[in-house]
Amino acid sequence: MYTRFSRISSLLLFSSDQLINSVNLRNLSSMRFAENPKIAIAQMRSTNDKQHNLSQVKSIIEKAKSQEAKFVFFPECCDYVGSNREETLKLSEPLTGQTVNEYLRLARDNDLWISFGGVHEAIRDSDTGEGEVKNIYNTHIVVDNRGTIVGKYRKLHMFNVVTPEFKFRESETVRSGSALVPPIETPIGRLGLQICYDVRFGEASTLLRKQGAEILTYPSAFAVSTGKAHWEVLLRSRAIENQCFVIAAAQIGFHNKKRESYGHAMVVDPWGTVLGEAGQQDLDVVVTTLDYDRMSSVRQNMPCFEHRRDDVYNLSYCNAMPGVPLQEQKYFFGGIDIPKETIFFSSEHSFAFVNIRCVVPGHVLVSTKRAAARLPDLTPAEISDFFQSICKVQQVAEKLYDATSSTVTVQDGPEAGQTVQQVHCHVMPRHAGDFPENDQIYGELNRHDKEPERPRRTQEEMVAEANRFRDGFASMGL
Template identity: 55%
Template sequence: NNEKTDKMHNSHIVINNAGELVAVYRKLHLFDVETSEFRFQESKVISSGNNLVSPLTDTPLQGGLGLLICYDLRFPEASTILRKNGATYLTYPSAFAYATGLAHWESLLRARAIENQCYVFAATQIGYHNEKRRSFGHGMIVDPWGKILAECDKDDASVPQCITASISLDLLNDTRKRMPCFSHRRDEVYTLAPHCMIPADKSVCTKDSEFLTVENEKSPYFIFEKNPIPKSTTFLETPSSIAFTNISCVVTGHILVATRRCVSRLKDLTPEEIVDFFMAVCKCQRMLEEYYKTTSCTVTVQDGEFAGQTVRHVHCHVMPRKEGDFKHNDEIYIELNKHDHPKDGERRSFRSVEERTAEANEYRKILAKSKFF
């Protein structure tokens, strides 16, 4: 139950072979519809979720397992975002209404499989819940080419039915290679990006440790790829970017600016995001130079694995520089590499949340009082 209401969440959960709850997705789209055959308002008893969950990779399956539910099937954006974030399989446990299932169930499942080049698994309820409500059933497994590999008898609700199918990653990879739709997407013209997505391993929440997203004003964390950054350590938020104090600094005042949207490379950003990101970087640079009474900063983006990037989420290091802080000026890049790739036996020095929060509070004061920033 949600703490603020007597409503429940419609949740898709994943349990491993040790009986442990490893992921929870709460249904985003609520079935409030009225057709010629029926009227249904799921929102009367259900609270919608607030985020997508990144595809689950720690499973016996090879590839990412994307979690969605029933009516989510009608919103292709959600499945496409999951595919862009590594989904190999899309799952839709459902209780699809009989009338809409008869008309659309198969078409929608095959469409999601074809457009995302993913396997689609759709377990579903069948039969009458009560006199007014009937579920369509007809559970299906669809391959990335849109072929139905297995399906339940949609007319027999007398006994539980189980279907199986062989999965071929060679088929999936060949489909994506021969028709590379996702490399043909015009991201400079349009884009799909999650405003609220959390890692699968952070989706299992308790009252003591709840990971939310930065888009929620009450969220205590910003998710930096898979790393929860306490929002108390952030000091600048723009529409597409967020700046926060560093847990391990190369020089005093070393901060990070990251994109709100988790993408790996600069080239994956939209033009609007690029402008916003570098404007935020420059604003932080000016603020740091005023605070530390210096006239120089090292500003660097490690864009890709061989450039030293270890966190696959676009970010920029901004490091205030003073005369003589390194014997040779470019040694800072060597230290930055050590910072990201410590050798055996070396230990990085980590700062406490309290220290980082206090620093962020100082930066906020400067940003608040200066019209130039």
């Protein structure tokens, strides 16, 4: 019988902190259904009539329950599809709104876990929660059988494309999310949340697998022309390369005069075999089971993730707002607990924070999470992540401070000026004439935390700058 303990090889791909947290946060077997459960994958045709769409959701739930499914997956735009930007914004609701509350009730009343693969989450004034809706998130929520939202993912990749058949710019209405969400624990396995166009970005799926995903989800409203060419190929590829189940609920048919979806809701196993596919009609339901013995066999017989060359290439989890909230994390620099409000970026192995005393405006620090003293002490994965993080921070710093150049320097060892024995980098946006002699900045850097005449910045100043950097990361999609 397949158990979580047979997955120890995949857990070893985590950092040590991730491994400890993953074990502490989960009882490795308590959430599993006693047997491989039946799951249901929905295919529907949403319009701008929200009540009609809700009726479709209820009908699909009835069909799924009649076939003894325990988990139901709905597609992207299961709440509605607007006819234009203005209507799409007007119909949107916060996740505390009537539509989502009805979804929670349906899950609770029917004793089902349900994935609502993409609802239009309204973005209003962050302080009052009121005012005009100017943007929305495309948000995938997972609801447990008690009617509680246990997972939330905001779509990362915006579908901005021009083809001979159509033009579509999702970013004109939807704001991209800022984080991959670590896989969530469910009774059918660890669920990696994605949405539609995300399927074309294999790096994200691989990172989810590295974090323990067993199932990858791609609820979609896939265009017809691209669906005919790529839908099945992409889904099977994500399943094969990550040795995960892939679940892709789908929209089908004409939503309005301008927009049509491909359909073909599908479930694929870790070998790439299609377990089930919907027909050519809406209100179709695919019911199947996930065979974890099959997954175990595939991963053991072809252990691709053990063969990855982390010494040559490496994928790291990097974003300004990591899946675990900053307020729940601790970051130490030279043994000092860095205030969470001053940290604006976190990756798998690195983090960035604002400086107490700056040589130039925008002078910030990037540090490794592990307290390694020197660059040669870092692992290949840490080195890759550290310098990728530096490049991201540099891009944002130059944009925020209207710079076209930066001094990026690592003082590696005491004789090089290192005063904190933890690998870190100074990122300093530069402007013409900011020093009489260009290299004078290195002397200033060597003295910047020693001079009493250079005052320490206030906490308020530092927090405000960190907020600016977070906003900069979000606006640049980094």
